[in-house]
Amino acid sequence: MSRAQADVVSETVEAVWRMESAKIIAVLARTVNDVGLAEELASDAVVAAIEQWPEDGVPDRPAAWLMVTAKRRAVDRIRRDQNLKTKYARVATELEASGQTEDPIAHAESELDDDIGDELLRVIFCACHPVLTVEARTALTLKAAAGLTTGEIARAYLTGEPTVAQRIVRAKRKLQKAGVTFEAPTAAEFGERLEAVLEVVYLIFNEGYTATGGGELMRPELCEDAQRLAQRLTALMPDQPEVLGLAALLDFQASRTRARIDAHGDPVPLPEQDRTKWDRLLIRRGLATLHRTSTSSEDPGPYRLQAAIAACHARAFKAEETDWRRIAGLYSRLLSVQPSPVVALNRAVAFGLAFGPQTGLDLLDQLADVSSLKDYHLVPAVRGEMLERLGRKAAAATEFDHAAELTDNERERAQLRRRAASLRAGL
Amino acid sequence: MRYLINVIHEGELDESSAPAQLFEDMGAYVGKLAADGVLVDGAGLEPTEKATRVVLNQGDVKTVDGPFAEAKEWVGGYFLVQCRSQAEAVEIAKGSIEIHRKNVPDWNVVHEVRRIIDEE
Numbered sequence: 001m002s003r004a005q006a007d008v009v010s011e012t013v014e015a016v017w018r019m020e021s022a023k024i025i026a027v028l029a030r031t032v033n034d035v036g037l038a039e040e041l042a043s044d045a046v047v048a049a050i051e052q053w054p055e056d057g058v059p060d061r062p063a064a065w066l067m068v069t070a071k072r073r074a075v076d077r078i079r080r081d082q083n084l085k086t087k088y089a090r091v092a093t094e095l096e097a098s099g100q101t102e103d104p105i106a107h108a109e110s111e112l113d114d115d116i117g118d119e120l121l122r123v124i125f126c127a128c129h130p131v132l133t134v135e136a137r138t139a140l141t142l143k144a145a146a147g148l149t150t151g152e153i154a155r156a157y158l159t160g161e162p163t164v165a166q167r168i169v170r171a172k173r174k175l176q177k178a179g180v181t182f183e184a185p186t187a188a189e190f191g192e193r194l195e196a197v198l199e200v201v202y203l204i205f206n207e208g209y210t211a212t213g214g215g216e217l218m219r220p221e222l223c224e225d226a227q228r229l230a231q232r233l234t235a236l237m238p239d240q241p242e243v244l245g246l247a248a249l250l251d252f253q254a255s256r257t258r259a260r261i262d263a264h265g266d267p268v269p270l271p272e273q274d275r276t277k278w279d280r281l282l283i284r285r286g287l288a289t290l291h292r293t294s295t296s297s298e299d300p301g302p303y304r305l306q307a308a309i310a311a312c313h314a315r316a317f318k319a320e321e322t323d324w325r326r327i328a329g330l331y332s333r334l335l336s337v338q339p340s341p342v343v344a345l346n347r348a349v350a351f352g353l354a355f356g357p358q359t360g361l362d363l364l365d366q367l368a369d370v371s372s373l374k375d376y377h378l379v380p381a382v383r384g385e386m387l388e389r390l391g392r393k394a395a396a397a398t399e400f401d402h403a404a405e406l407t408d409n410e411r412e413r414a415q416l417r418r419r420a421a422s423l424r425a426g427l
Numbered sequence: 428m429r430y431l432i433n434v435i436h437e438g439e440l441d442e443s444s445a446p447a448q449l450f451e452d453m454g455a456y457v458g459k460l461a462a463d464g465v466l467v468d469g470a471g472l473e474p475t476e477k478a479t480r481v482v483l484n485q486g487d488v489k490t491v492d493g494p495f496a497e498a499k500e501w502v503g504g505y506f507l508v509q510c511r512s513q514a515e516a517v518e519i520a521k522g523s524i525e526i527h528r529k530n531v532p533d534w535n536v537v538h539e540v541r542r543i544i545d546e547e
Contacts, residue, residue, distance in 0.1 A: 011514035224509055231464030281467050
């Protein structure tokens with residue numbers, strides 16, 4: 001096989017892994033009752049595929065092939081390893097039996113076709129288990145539930161492959177130590193556990209959206225991975241409004257990808273974005289997803305409220321058409337379920353735009369003592385804008401200068417200084 | 428990355444002769460793609476008898492209503508998927524082709540996988 005053909009095969013292995021690994025891991029985990037081991041067995045099978053497919057060609061049913069291979073590896077490992085032998089005596093017999101059915105591939109295929117939604121969910125809940133650090137949860141979720149390879153995770157987080165591999169090994173060990181096997185959260189802990197799952201997906205998206213490290217401003221693949229995870233979650237938990245809310249929110253945010261950074265690589269604020277560049281397909285999917293929450297009698301949670309706010313922006317073809325009254329109301333509700341200074345600040349902005357700058361200023365005054373906002377440049381910047389709209393130019397200029405002192409961003413500072421100067425010139 | 432998968436049919440085809448199972452299986456497949464989080468959009472298209480072509484030819488503009496006698500290939504539908512690689516989009520296309528092979532083995536069907544150009 002030529003080099004080019006080998007590349008095609010390894011791409012196919014990766015593609016099949018991405019599409020099918022979560023299911024393969026879920027089915028294996030059901031058998032061995034252990035997510036960590038299931039993930040290892042599935043990874044073993046991928047290694048085997050990388051070795052064999054270039055020789056033998058890509059099998060007709062690649063996912064079923066991986067599954068059968070994973071099971072054979074499992075039997076081998078259990079035979080070899082005395083510890084595993086004791087632990088998995090029963091499982092080994094079962095695995096061996098399933099490998100000896102008339103057509104193991106067909107058997108594996110029917111297993112993969114079964115409704116394994118429950119098992120898939122358990123994999124995700126285990127990967128986001130509270131005994132793990134958020135970092136570990138993220139890595140394990142991307143590996144076991146999103147189908148990323150260790151190398152892809154390393155590249156996405158700008159770290160080395162061994163570091164990620166280590167992180168995943170340690171995470172699995174920790175799960176084992178804590179006695180977390182392959183269980184679903186109890187009804188009592190469900191809410192909290194779901195929150196942890198949604199947080200991980202949201203963090204993955206944000207890492208891609210704001211790309212904290214490295215040269216580029218965004219890593220769109222990671223955003224897409226998070227969106228995909230969120231979509232998968234909506235299919236697995238179609239009745240959870242917060243799951244739908246998160247999926248919609250990510251679609252709305254991702255829809256602005258092409259408009260939120262200008263030709264110089266600088267961020268463009270929402271009101272100034274070229275809305276023709278917003279991705280209407282994602283907006284449509286987001287609106288449809290959010291609409292599915294409309295029959296819920298539950299009080300909306302933070303993701304659903306943020307999605308509803310994002311939907312108001314998405315619906316406005318021009319910035320002037322934004323329904324600020326509705327947004328102001330949504331921010332009030334968001335503040336009550338998720339009290340944070342930044343939400344309070346955004347709420348003040350929304351009220352200022354909906355009901356006039358004086359209302360906004362009054363709300364800003366209430367935030368004067370919030371310590372985490374003390375050095376936050378957006379507070380004086382927002383105040384400056386409202387004062388300007390009230391015609392209080394001198395006061396507005398002072399605020400813009402203050403904001404310029406506080407910001408770390410050179411371009412933003414220059415912009416704020418210019419605004420202050422032009423206000424003074426007009427006095 | 429985004430890919431447009433054009434479902435292209437060759438030759439004359441009486442779609443009404445297709446077994447209901449084909450549409451059922453395709454519906455289930457589209458549902459599966461959505462549940463897997465890769466589907467952004469997708470639809471079937473009305474037959475070309477109902478289509479109209481607006482044509483620019485050597486500076487002349489004319490409008491031609493279907494059916495188009497000379498057309499050997501025609502697009503019957505499309506998927507728009509968001510996934511990590513072309514290899515993955517190809518696997519998605521294979522899944523749909525497999526459904527056609529099972530249900531309408533005498534049809535000639537092509538799935539063309541095209542990457543959508545991103546601005547930048």
